[in-house]
Amino acid sequence: xxxxxxxxxxxxxxxxxxxxxxxxxxxxxxxxxxxxxxxxxxxxxxxxxxxxxxxxxxxxxxxxxxxxxxxxxxxxxxxxxxxxxxxxxxxxxxxxxxxxxxxxxxxxxxxxxxxxxxxxxxxxxxxxxxxxxxxxxxxxxxxxxxxxxxxxxxxxxxxxxxxxxxxxxxxxxxxxxxxxxxxxxxxxxxxxxxxxxxxxxxxxxxxxxxxxxxxxxxxxxxxxxxxxxxxxxxxxxxxxxxxxxxxxxxxxxxxxxxxxxxxxxxxxxxxxxxxxxxxxxxxxxxxxxxxxxxxxxxxxxxxxxxxxxxxxxxxxxxxxxxxxxxxxxxxxxxxxxxxxxxxxxxxxxxxxxxxxxxxx
Amino acid sequence: xxxxxxxxxxxxxxxxxxxxxxxxxxxxxxxxxxxxxxxxxxxxxxxxxxxxxxxxxxxxxxxxxxxxxxxxxxxxxxxxxxxxxxxxxxxxxxxxxxxxxxxxxxxxxxxxxxxxxxxxxxxxxxxxxxxxxxxxxxxxxxxxxxxxxxxxxxxxxxxxxxxxxxxxxxxxxxxxxxxxxxxxxxxxxxxxxxxxxxxxxxxxxxxxxxxxxxxxxxxxxxxxxxxxxxxxxxxxxxxxxxxxxxxxxxxxxxxxxxxxxxxxxxxxxxxxxxxxxxxxxxxxxxxxxxxxxxxxxxxxxxxxxxxxxxxxxxxxxxxxxxxxxxxxxxxxxxxxxxxxx
Ligand SMILES: Nc1ncnc2c1ncn2[C@@H]1O[C@H](COP(=O)(O)OP(=O)(O)OP(=O)(O)O)[C@@H](O)[C@H]1O
Ligand SMILES: Nc1ncnc2c1ncn2[C@@H]1O[C@H](COP(=O)(O)OP(=O)(O)OP(=O)(O)O)[C@@H](O)[C@H]1O
Ligand code: SF4
Ligand code: SF4
Ligand SMILES: [Mg+2]
Ligand SMILES: [Mg+2]
Numbered sequence: 003x004x005x006x007x008x009x010x011x012x013x014x015x016x017x018x019x020x021x022x023x024x025x026x027x028x029x030x031x032x033x034x035x036x037x038x039x040x041x042x043x044x045x046x047x048x049x050x051x052x053x054x055x056x057x058x059x060x061x062x063x064x065x066x067x068x069x070x071x072x073x074x075x076x077x078x079x080x081x082x083x084x085x086x087x088x089x090x091x092x093x094x095x096x097x098x099x100x101x102x103x104x105x106x107x108x109x110x111x112x113x114x115x116x117x118x119x120x121x122x123x124x125x126x127x128x129x130x131x132x133x134x135x136x137x138x139x140x141x142x143x144x145x146x147x148x149x150x151x152x153x154x155x156x157x158x159x160x161x162x163x164x165x166x167x168x169x170x171x172x173x174x175x176x177x178x179x180x181x182x183x184x185x186x187x188x189x190x191x192x193x194x195x196x197x198x199x200x201x202x203x204x205x206x207x208x209x210x211x212x213x214x215x216x217x218x219x220x221x222x223x224x225x226x227x228x229x230x231x232x233x234x235x236x237x238x239x240x241x242x243x244x245x246x247x248x249x250x251x252x253x254x255x256x257x258x259x260x261x262x263x264x265x266x267x268x269x270x271x272x273x274x275x276x277x278x279x280x281x282x283x284x285x286x287x288x289x290x291x292x293x294x295x296x297x298x299x300x301x302x303x304x305x306x307x308x309x310x311x312x313x314x315x316x317x318x319x320x321x322x323x324x325x326x327x328x329x330x331x332x333x334x335x336x337x338x339x340x341x342x343x344x345x346x347x348x349x350x351x352x353x354x355x356x357x358x359x360x361x362x
Numbered sequence: 363x364x365x366x367x368x369x370x371x372x373x374x375x376x377x378x379x380x381x382x383x384x385x386x387x388x389x390x391x392x393x394x395x396x397x398x399x400x401x402x403x404x405x406x407x408x409x410x411x412x413x414x415x416x417x418x419x420x421x422x423x424x425x426x427x428x429x430x431x432x433x434x435x436x437x438x439x440x441x442x443x444x445x446x447x448x449x450x451x452x453x454x455x456x457x458x459x460x461x462x463x464x465x466x467x468x469x470x471x472x473x474x475x476x477x478x479x480x481x482x483x484x485x486x487x488x489x490x491x492x493x494x495x496x497x498x499x500x501x502x503x504x505x506x507x508x509x510x511x512x513x514x515x516x517x518x519x520x521x522x523x524x525x526x527x528x529x530x531x532x533x534x535x536x537x538x539x540x541x542x543x544x545x546x547x548x549x550x551x552x553x554x555x556x557x558x559x560x561x562x563x564x565x566x567x568x569x570x571x572x573x574x575x576x577x578x579x580x581x582x583x584x585x586x587x588x589x590x591x592x593x594x595x596x597x598x599x600x601x602x603x604x605x606x607x608x609x610x611x612x613x614x615x616x617x618x619x620x621x622x623x624x625x626x627x628x629x630x631x632x633x634x635x636x637x638x639x640x641x642x643x644x645x646x647x648x649x650x651x652x653x654x655x656x657x658x659x660x661x662x663x664x665x666x667x668x669x670x671x672x673x674x675x676x677x678x679x680x681x682x683x684x685x686x687x688x689x690x691x692x693x694x695x696x697x698x699x700x701x702x703x
Contacts, residue, residue: 060519061515061519154634164382166404194404201628205627223547223550224574230619231625233625264548271618273603276579289502
């Protein structure tokens with residue numbers, strides 16, 4: 003806990019982080035490789051003890067960003083600072099103590115658990131790797147963790163295949179929490195769980211946070227859950243941050259048209275509301291991260307797009323009368339109360355526009 | 363006759379700890395063009411039940427009947443089942459990685475699947491269909507991505523590839539196990555609308571397994587609520603949300619985050635799910651139920667009509683004074699948009 007953090011220095015700071023992956027060219031005869039711009043210039047800060055929610059379309063780079071922060075993949079460019087220390091260029095050995103401080107609960111509860119190992123030893127892994135508690139003490143610690151996340155401690159000797167999807171996700175949560183990390187990146191930690199266990203895990207994460215001062219980056223596509231746990235929410239689109247603001251502010255004073263579309267598509271668990279909802283259906287293809295659109299990346303699907311949007315890439319900055327904590331990357335940000343369902347783009351990129359669906 | 367009729371399905375596994383009764387007497391029907399949502403506890407047997415119906419559970423003891431267009435899937439030949447799978451029943455699994463082979467290109471896997479059912483389709487035709495399907499489920503630049511390997515796709519994109527495969531042969535029934543779990547709402551909406559279009563055009567029936575009660579509220583016709591391997595309640599969508607009878611259903615709906623209640627503790631159902639080994643003849647929910655009394659611990663309640671309504675079944679000893687209960691619930695739920703509208 004006694005790292006020389008300057009007062010006011012955030013726990014985590016990302017500066018222009020980029021991660022590109024090579025992919026084969028589409029043209030069979032060309033041997034060139036192209037790049038998937040999975041994360042393409044993300045700057046963010048996370049303060050100690052806060053929860054930053056990260057939402058965005060599938061494939062927009064959320065998991066890749068999580069892997070960058072945890073040091074599981076190297077950056078293409080940019081910098082990451084953790085507790086005042088630059089961590090993006092550390093060697094594996096230098097990274098090792100940080101592995102304790104930064105833990106990830108992975109999105110895929112199947113791929114991330116070795117099917118041939120018993121659950122007890124999977125959860126006990128972090129203890130083994132870091133040479134901590136062993137023998138019966140380790141077993142007890144693991145069983146405590148199992149109980150904490152709602153698994154039956156008697157199932158210590160079972161294999162992952164004998165657990166349901168939701169149970170396996172709880173194994174991942176238990177493993178990540180084993181060493182009381184400082185920063186936990188939760189990549190869709192509850193989306194595979196039933197709502198009662200979701201509530202249990204969210205309560206657990208909230209309790210651990212207030213007890214241990216944990217800091218979370220919470221990735222989810224479920225905005226109602228993200229809103230519930232997050233102090234601030236960052237909305238990602240095609241490798242970049244579209245908007246970031248304190249949670250309520252993001253909901254009440256939405257600036258970015260993409261954020262508004264996300265909020266309007268949120269299904270309400272109430273048939274009356276579901277039947278009367280007016281949503282903004284984004285049509286058009288999800289653009290390829292290999293060739294991101296020019297200017298604002300959202301322009302081919304944006305109801306407010308103008309010619310300028312196709313040419314100028316907007317900065318992530320306060321817009322209109324917003325304070326420094328509310329940033330949006332948009333040239334024509336929404337006014338509070340502006341009705342986006344009536345907006346029509348003034349450019350029609352390749353006929354791809356937006357349709358709005360009004361309930362019948 | 364319903365398209366699919368599942369009757370008294372039991373599935374159990376032999377394990378070193380004893381016999382795990384994963385599915386215990388589950389019955390439901392699905393009609394052409396209908397969407398049946400199966401919701402409920404993690405580990406309540408939703409996946410095991412649907413995988414057993416399609417012959418994909420290994421090492422299990424199975425009993426009961428599952429009639430698809432009159433053929434009992436639990437007692438037909440492997441060859442019959444293979445034909446029905448894919449062409450008759452399309453499946454989208456909860457676990458996209460394990461159902462996509464990691465070493466083969468995605469497009470190749472779709473092509474093989476199409477050709478396995480119809481050898482008269484040429485490779486080129488099947489490949490065109492694969493590209494078309496990938497486009498249909500919203501994979502950008504499908505003609506480029508068709509030759510990628512599964513690991514090169516994001517979690518949500520893999521899920522969409524699965525959906526493309528399940529739809530390849532225009533099945534009469536689509537079983538979708540958590541089809542949108544990994545997807546954000548805008549893509550979720552696209553995927554569900556693709557499934558909806560299929561349903562409208564071809565009268566496809568859908569069995570939708572999901573934890574997302576928002577989706578259930580939006581597009582199911584009927585809902586089965588499962589707990590500990592069996593149905594606790596079965597009714598139309600509105601009945602489940604507004605006039606549910608079973609305390610477990612009440613607990614599930616009560617666990618949802620409410621609008622604006624940022625950072626408050628949520629209200630999960632207290633206690634842990636039961637072990638599925640050696641369950642006593644009692645209501646499986648009794649140890650966690652706020653209404654439980656002695657009878658609940660002595661005898662398992664059968665799934666039976668609430669207030670003599672044949673379309674509303676509940677496995678609970680509580681009387682079905684629907685009006686009073688429903689009114690009380692509606693009061694506690696109003697304004698509960700629960701999630702932001
Ligand atoms: N190893 C890889 N090789 C090539 N492309 C990759 C690789 N890993 C990720 N990508 C691509 O990078 C982009 C971002 O993927 P990522 O998994 O970060 O998305 P995500 O936001 O987590 O999506 P989801 O919500 O579906 O999990 C996608 O286009 C994906 O196909
Ligand atoms: N091969 C197996 N051996 C022993 N037990 C098993 C096996 N497969 C599943 N089970 C058990 O059967 C029960 C039902 O599992 P299933 O995967 O159907 O749950 P589910 O309702 O789909 O849950 P989730 O919502 O988490 O996906 C679980 O308790 C699980 O542990
Ligand atoms: S910059 Fe233009 S295209 Fe981009 S979100 Fe704003 S209005 Fe839409
Ligand atoms: S039968 Fe009894 S224990 Fe079971 S749900 Fe009904 S009231 Fe509760
Ligand atoms: Mg991801
Ligand atoms: Mg399942």
